[in-house]
Amino acid sequence: MANSQMPVGSDIEIRIERQSLHDAILSRLRDMIIEGHLPPGARLNEGHLGAQLGVSRTPLREAIKFLASEGLVELVPSRGALVKQFGAKEVRDMLQVISTLEQFAGRLACEVATAQGIAEIRALHDEMLACYRRGDRLDYYKLNQEIHTAIVALADNGALSEVHARLQTRLKRIRFIGHEGPEKWANAVAEHEEMILALEARDANRLAAILAEHLKRAWDRVRDGLGG
């Protein structure tokens, strides 16, 4: 029991070097949750996780507390932390709030965005289109999220970006699962195209309407995936 000093195969210690250990553990845990390596409802065993990551329990526990405040993890007294699981209603709730936030962000963005900022989003969009054409779902999703995040960032409202990012993080795991068929995927891409056009025209009402519709369809897709 006493000679388990050396942790085995911890790929984290190489990457840490610069980033504070706290942040490194945080990213790692987030990834593990999002990618489903730590499934919803799973218990986070501190000893086990610590050994796996090559860190002691102290900084690990601090990272877990951080994630708990972030809403990715649930703290149960005397029983540690569980990966939070979301039901259909909770997912719908989150998407509704995200939709509200993005509509607001879109309106603000049409007012205050710089031409360069809009151009950068167009660039992301083009990149995403390339992923779509070559059927690269993973990078497509990543860029999709980046675009939504970037639109929110254009609004130049720190609180808005932060709150949006928090909700989006929680949904990453869900959307990760959602695989829609080719025709729905094409629709989503078309919506994105309209979105960019509205932004470039700085048409706030149209952009807000498209964003609302886009998020509504996202919910439909997720709901189908959750069977309800």
Next chain:
Amino acid sequence: MANSQMPVGSDIEIRIERQSLHDAILSRLRDMIIEGHLPPGARLNEGHLGAQLGVSRTPLREAIKFLASEGLVELVPSRGALVKQFGAKEVRDMLQVISTLEQFAGRLACEVATAQGIAEIRALHDEMLACYRRGDRLDYYKLNQEIHTAIVALADNGALSEVHARLQTRLKRIRFIGHEGPEKWANAVAEHEEMILALEARDANRLAAILAEHLKRAWDRVRDGLGG
């Protein structure tokens, strides 16, 4: 089946005492920050704070990490935690987001709220009026916040409530300072009255408009206080 498991003594005392240390420290720190006992920009000395609260550094640090994720505290590598300070823009940003969220909540509430839920808000409002009449600013503010929180709760959207609460917590410290004159106070009370009426009539558009106006005036009051 298990009477012998329940502690027989005063379970209230035990429960309060048994509130996990984590939560206890958390509440304590939040209060200290909100009430200005830990002023913005102040450094949180772990040894000192731990001694003051009568706990060791370990759970204290965990609570600090939690607050960091909550946005009340800022983590500086190798230098510990500072109480986050907000400039005028950041406050405006937060109020804009809160306004957006409350408008959405108001619309939802008009749809899904139960008559009982609305009645409870009316009760809170009456109580707040009593505070206003007797010039009890502290309890007035508390009930004011409670009413806004309750309206959001009526919308029955967990993510919405949570995000709203998070932003509201950060502003507590700011609003705590804001002391407006008698006429502005009277206006705020009048707005609240209209708000309740719109809710009781389930007039979503009117409620949203009033909430938007109410939050806009809140910003005006705060801005005056910050000299911007």
Next chain:
DNA sequence: GTTCTGAAGGCTGTATACAGAATACTTGAT
């Protein structure tokens, strides 16, 4: 007088140790 350097002290970051609770397991009884 000013500035650079170095040592000392304090504080944070991480690890380890210990105590209490929860869970799992074993054993005995019905």
Next chain:
DNA sequence: ATCAAGTATTCTGTATACAGCCTTCAGAAC
């Protein structure tokens, strides 16, 4: 065979210990 009770083990919660970094202050050089 099933259930219950008691024990053993595992795991969390908290405290303490130690190492490294940051800050500060004193002293020397310019």
